[in-house]
Amino acid sequence: MGEPGAERQAIGVDCRRSILAQCDRFAKGIFHLSVKPLEMPLDVHSMGMYDGNIGCLSHIDKGEIGGQVEKAFNSVDSEIMRQAMRQWTTGITVVTSRLGDSRHGMTVSSFISISLAPPLLLVSLQDSSRTCQMVGQSNVFGVLILDQHQKDLSDRFAGRISDDDDRFDSLETYTLATSVPFPVGGLASFDCRVVTSYRIGVHTLFIGDVVALQIGYTEVPLVYYNRAYWQLSSLENKEKP
DSSP: OOOHHHHHHHHHHHHHHHHHHHHHHHHHOOOOEEOOOOOOOTTOOOEEEETTEEEEEEESSOOOOOOSOOOEESSOOHHHHHHHHTTSOEEOEEEEEEETTEEEEEEEOOEEEEEETTEEEEEEEETTSHHHHHHHHHOEEEEEEOBTTOHHHHHIIIIISOTTSOTTTTOOEEOSSSSOOEESOSSEEEEEEEEEEEEETTEEEEEEEEEEEEEOOSSOBOEEETTEEEEEEESSOOSOO
16 A cells, blocks of 8 residues: 555646646637626625525625626636626635744635545635745645634735735734644634645645644634625524424
C-alpha cells in the first residue's frame, strides 16, 4: 500500500488536471448570458441552501437590488462579467496565513470544497495580495466561515485595514494543527496545507489538504449578494410531522 502523502499528491495532480481541462473549455467556448431575477417579495431577492434547507435572504444593511432586467451579451468584458457575478449569492470567508513572525489574511468568497475523502478545499487569491504571496511561500492557509455577526471582521480583512498593516491587531485568535491564526468566532475553520496551485489570469488557485477543522454550529452565515450583506432565513420547517 502506498504512503498517504503520495496518494494525496496524486489526487492533487488529478484535481489540477481537471481544473486545467475546465479552464481550457471555458477559454475556447462561446457563451450567451441571460440574467433574469426571480419574482419575489421586495425584501427577498435570492435563494440558496444552508445546512440542508432552502433559505431566503434579507438585508443586513442598505444595498442595491437588481431591477427586473433581461440582457444578453455576445461579447463579454470584465465589467459585464462583474455585473453578472453580482447575481451570485455566496457565504463569506477570511483566508489567513503565517510566514515566520508575519501573519496576514483577506476576505474571500471564492472558496469551494473539492473532495471529502481526502478532504480538499480550493481558494482563489489575487496574485498582488499579500495573503496570496504568503500562502505561496508558507504552503499553509486557513479558512474561516463568517457568521452573520461578523460583518465588521469581513470589512476589516477586505481592506478597511490596509494590506501593509496587521489586520489581526487587537483580535483574539487561536490555531489548530499548523501555525495559521484564526480569529475567534465563525461557523467553521479549516486548517490546510497546500497540495498544488495553479496561476490563471491575475489569480492563483490553491488546493489545500484539510489537516484539522473546527465547527461552531451556533449561528447562521454572513451572506453577500449584489454588493451588500444579507441575512439568511429558512423557507422550510425543520420539525417533521
